[in-house]
Amino acid sequence: MGTLEKLEALRGGELSPVDNLERILERVERLNERFNIFLQVNPRAREEAEEVERRMRRGEGGRLSGLAVAVKSNLNVRGLKATCASRTLEDYVSPYDAEVVARIRREGGVVVGMTNMDEFACGSSGESSAFGPTDNPSAPGYIPGGSSSGSAAAVAAGLCDLALGTDTGGSIRNPASHCGVAGLKPTYGLVPRHGLIDLGMSLDQVGPLAPDVQGLRLLLEVIAGENPGEGMMLDVKRVSYPGIEEGVRGMRVGVCPQFSSLTDPRINEVVERKVELLGELGARVEEVSIPHLEHALSAYYLIVSVEFFSATRRYDGRKYGKRIEEVCGEEVLRRIAIGSYISRREYRGKYYERALQLRALIRRELSSALERVEVLVGPTVPKLPHRLGEKLSPLEMYAYDYLTVPANLAGICAGVVKAGEVGGIPVGIQVQGPPLGEEKVLRVMRALEAEAWK
Amino acid sequence: MKARGEDWRREVERSAEEILQALSRSLEVLAVEKESYGPGEIHQPLREDGKPSPAEEREAFRERFLSLAPSKDEEGNLRVEAAGWAR
Numbered sequence: 419m420g421t422l423e424k425l426e427a428l429r430g431g432e433l434s435p436v437d438n439l440e441r442i443l444e445r446v447e448r449l450n451e452r453f454n455i456f457l458q459v460n461p462r463a464r465e466e467a468e469e470v471e472r473r474m475r476r477g478e479g480g481r482l483s484g485l486a487v488a489v490k491s492n493l494n495v496r497g498l499k500a501t502c503a504s505r506t507l508e509d510y511v512s513p514y515d516a517e518v519v520a521r522i523r524r525e526g527g528v529v530v531g532m533t534n535m536d537e538f539a540c541g542s543s544g545e546s547s548a549f550g551p552t553d554n555p556s557a558p559g560y561i562p563g564g565s566s567s568g569s570a571a572a573v574a575a576g577l578c579d580l581a582l583g584t585d586t587g588g589s590i591r592n593p594a595s596h597c598g599v600a601g602l603k604p605t606y607g608l609v610p611r612h613g614l615i616d617l618g619m620s621l622d623q624v625g626p627l628a629p630d631v632q633g634l635r636l637l638l639e640v641i642a643g644e645n646p647g648e649g650m651m652l653d654v655k656r657v658s659y660p661g662i663e664e665g666v667r668g669m670r671v672g673v674c675p676q677f678s679s680l681t682d683p684r685i686n687e688v689v690e691r692k693v694e695l696l697g698e699l700g701a702r703v704e705e706v707s708i709p710h711l712e713h714a715l716s717a718y719y720l721i722v723s724v725e726f727f728s729a730t731r732r733y734d735g736r737k738y739g740k741r742i743e744e745v746c747g748e749e750v751l752r753r754i755a756i757g758s759y760i761s762r763r764e765y766r767g768k769y770y771e772r773a774l775q776l777r778a779l780i781r782r783e784l785s786s787a788l789e790r791v792e793v794l795v796g797p798t799v800p801k802l803p804h805r806l807g808e809k810l811s812p813l814e815m816y817a818y819d820y821l822t823v824p825a826n827l828a829g830i831c832a833g834v835v836k837a838g839e840v841g842g843i844p845v846g847i848q849v850q851g852p853p854l855g856e857e858k859v860l861r862v863m864r865a866l867e868a869e870a871w872k
Numbered sequence: 873m874k875a876r877g878e879d880w881r882r883e884v885e886r887s888a889e890e891i892l893q894a895l896s897r898s899l900e901v902l903a904v905e906k907e908s909y910g911p912g913e914i915h916q917p918l919r920e921d922g923k924p925s926p927a928e929e930r931e932a933f934r935e936r937f938l939s940l941a942p943s944k945d946e947e948g949n950l951r952v953e954a955a956g957w958a959r
Contacts, residue, residue, distance in 0.1 A: 713898045759892055776899060
């Protein structure tokens, strides 16, 4: 059942919010230990579903009307643990709701629980959680991708209707691709970050994951829009995307050779078939160039390490949990060390400022490409996921992010929908759009999804 | 994970230095660009013409920001209140 069909069933009374939740909790009970998806199940979820049911009887069900939502563990949900999958915050119980969570509750969403993730979102495989890795429900034994590993896996395993993830360098799109679900990183500044525990403040965006594109649209319309008092937000009151079923006829769709030249040929084959399909559906496909794409990864890791180093200085063991350097895992410590080196006075101008210049260059090249075409389509992750536990060097692991970090550096929007499979492993196609171009991105994703469902 | 001794820590820190060197090689091949700190300097999606905000508008930002700040010290720095830790 698609998201809109389920919503209709909830609104029509064929399915109650409590029954919906019970079915999901039964699956959680059965599958969570096997896949390690939730770090905490909401003990008040049933009460919350009952409350939504009462509200619906009064005609106040809201746009989500009892849909069950999983939340990544770096977002504050009152009364639940926002651990960031780290020993540093393992005892931290949120005293308030992040703005996105408050909006979900207002619209009748029920929080199922807090999902597993890479520790402090530092990872692209879902393996660096202090509470053990998440397995991939769509390709068991393989990594689910990260860092929103649990949120993507929860959607793939049917342990929620919708999920919240965060994307700093691909953390929604990468696991969406590996788990065969839909995910979207919104334009920077479109969705409130209040209540999000930072990885890189100039790059982080909260976004939706869903089993289908209409699910993404629904959750994004609920969480997006200005939050008075939050400085780094665009002046957009609320969003609405009624045109996503309009198809791609006449749309100018760009492909970029630099994206495919970095990618496994088996993935390219799957993606190219979808690009051809867009052409058959009436889109005008043309080639555009992003000449310095290969430098995006370096710029990203230098910038994110500095911002992460800065963000973690509050975890000194006095106020927020335990001292991070004493209990964190290897990747978190490595990024703190990189950020610390770059931040030293004697390195001023050598790394960080140069990385910002590179960021400006990538942003300019992407903006220029998106002036010629309406969206860019291409692969999401350059490699197929590895088997859980397989040892990769840090630089090999960082290479997973090659194709997703440019959107974060440029602050543009980008979504992922399943394009096909390679040897039973899902492969997602990435659609990138200009700032506030979410409707166009969703429109292309929906056209591809509709064809796949035929 | 390996035992979290000093050796482990030193090894992670050494790998951090190596990675930093590898990443920074990418920076050397490029000509120096104009510095940029925010998307508004390149593209302002909320302006109808899509052009960057004017330089004088950006320069006046700090002044306008502080004029709206609830509290500031004599040097013009924003004064903030530390939030209490709640468990």
